[in-house]
Amino acid sequence: MVYNKDYTVRICRKETISAALPLQEHWLSLSNLDLLLPPLDVGVFFIYTKPPLELKQSFSSSFSSLVNVLKTSLAKSLVIYYPFAGEIVNNSMGEPELRCNNRGVEFIEAFGDAEIIELDFYDADQSFERKLVPKKKDGVLTIQATEMKCGGMVIGCTFDHRVADAYSFNMFLLSWSETSLGKPISTIPSFRRSLLSPRRPPHSEASLDRLYIPVSQLPPPTAPSSNIINRIYYVTAANINRLQQKAVSSQSTKLEAFTAYLWKLVGRAAGRKQRTHMGVVVDGRRRLGLLAMMDAYFGNVLSIPYASATDVEEMEMSEIAERVHTLVAEAAREEHFKGLVDWVEVRRPEAAVAKVYVEEGLSVVVSSGRGFPVGAVEFGWGKPLFGSYHFAWNGNAGYVMPMPSVKGNGDWMVYAHLSTELVGILEADGIFHPITAHYLGLK
Structure with a gap:
């Protein structure tokens, strides 16, 4: 082609x-x-x-x-x-x-x-x-x-x-x-903002001070990296299941197992001396005890917990998956999200951001796009051949978003915003396959 x-x-x-x-x-x-x-x-x-x-x-x-x-x-x-x-x-x-x-x-x-x-x-x-x-x-x-x-x-x-x-x-x-x-x-x-109102008095867990940082405490800005590129892959259902089996001892979800595997590859790119950080975007709608009302809530209900390591490439998949499972579980709680609302309230009007994006070392954030309704966005002339989110921002941290394949066969499409070095490692590993016209059924 x-x-x-x-x-x-x-x-x-x-x-x-x-x-x-x-x-x-x-x-x-x-x-x-x-x-x-x-x-x-x-x-x-x-x-x-x-x-x-x-x-x-x-x-x-x-x-x-x-x-x-x-x-x-x-x-x-x-x-x-x-x-x-x-x-x-x-x-x-x-x-x-x-x-x-x-x-x-x-x-x-x-x-x-x-x-x-x-x-x-x-x-x-x-x-x-x-x-x-x-x-x-x-x-x-x-x-x-x-x-x-x-x-x-x-x-x-x-x-x-x-x-x-x-x-x-x-x-x-x-x-x-x-x-x-x-x-x-x-x-x-x-648009009922009272669903995310702060408590009186506000209170939050000390762990949030590690996950978020006020803008006034940010390190000096660095120039955007020129070697960040955007790629779209597919990962077969068989490989996703295989990754989950490797992490079975931690009872990880498929997304957690995928994140663990990606973190291992990030560790390979970083080497032993550079610290790596892996974040996972957690949606809080189902964590706030207001399911009927939060299901239709319009706005951001996200938290980005992350963990750090210097020797992640040498760890077993089950150990890495356990770390990922733990950081997700700690954030997927009602208290975490209510505490995050309160944490912001105490510091307003000063802005704050997720700390994983500004950490020294190699950072990657995984966001689940598995609810992406690619096959349902139809306007009267047929279903889409292909669709994807596109998060080409200027930061130096990586961003990866798995989404359901248009084939509906359990494969994942994976949007990746990563350094050229990490992209090379992903592609050499054999799990991430470039999306092609042939894969999409075009002749």
């Missing part, structure tokens, strides 16, 4: 999509857990092959018709998911706050001078970054619909992480899809 790495994307049109119904302008505060996020944008994209000439729906298969469906259903979805049509503004305390003013979502129409089969699905830097995944300039959300030379389409979205985590954005994607298909919205989001 010859990839078209130098293809260009031409912007054809830009417009602003606002909510379909008038909205009362108001302010929505960010929760204490939202305030742990710096100004950071997250991308996500979906690739669709050329739709059939005759669609069951009452619209044609032309690109303009498909885009009209996207824009019309987006406007309807923003009535409910109105934070995405707002903007972030600092309040009198200097803290970010969401102004829900229906300023709208920037919607970009573009043309990509390549066929889908010519895309290098593995090399996210060449194929997707700033081409099919848009750069957000203002507001909370930017969306780009790109027509490819073969008649297929790529839908890319970039959103402000301070407003939503992946769980929240997944809810929006499903609702947007359901609206376009004329279905009732399955999940009405909750």
Whole structure:
């Protein structure tokens, strides 16, 4: 396969999509857990092959018709998911706050001078970054619909992480899809910030002082590394099961076993002298004892516990998996998340961040994207061929996100934002396979 790495994307049109119904302008505060996020944008994209000439729906298969469906259903979805049509503004305390003013979502129409089969699905830097995944300039959300030379389409979205985590954005994607298909919205989001209110008086465990750090205590900033690259792999179901079997003595989940294995490879890249840090993103929605209400909560409900080691490459998989299991278990508690809310409250208005991102040594964070609804984001012309999150930030810490394969066969797709050295070690090990057009079923 010859990839078209130098293809260009031409912007054809830009417009602003606002909510379909008038909205009362108001302010929505960010929760204490939202305030742990710096100004950071997250991308996500979906690739669709050329739709059939005759669609069951009452619209044609032309690109303009498909885009009209996207824009019309987006406007309807923003009535409910109105934070995405707002903007972030600092309040009198200097803290970010969401102004829900229906300023709208920037919607970009573009043309990509390549066929889908010519895309290098593995090399996210060449194929997707700033081409099919848009750069957000203002507001909370930017969306780009790109027509490819073969008649297929790529839908890319970039959103402000301070407003939503992946769980929240997944809810929006499903609702947007359901609206376009004329279905009732399955999940009405909750913006009830009182669910994450601090206690009176606030109190927190001492362990949080190790996991989070106020901005005033951060070490001097270092220049972004030039050798960080973005890659997308697949890991077969058989290999995932094999990793879990190696960690069976710790009763680890598949994600914990995968994280342990990745940490071992990070240790190989670091050598004996350099300290390594492995973090895991833990979602607190099911930890707060308010399951019925938190299931639909819109916002960030995340914590990033981590552990450190200098000799991790020499450890047995079961021992590493036990460490990962322990750090996840310690964070996956109601008290941990309530304490984290209180920890932030005591230090406001000073901002704070997860400490794993600024530790000396080699740091990698694993975030579970296994709830990514890639197969369900359908707008009327078929399921996506492929989809992935895209977290190409400027930090020097690595970031890895496993997601379900579009094949539905138990394989994982793995987005990786890592150093070139670590990427080389991953690829030499034989577990991580580059995503290819052949794997996706393209000929």
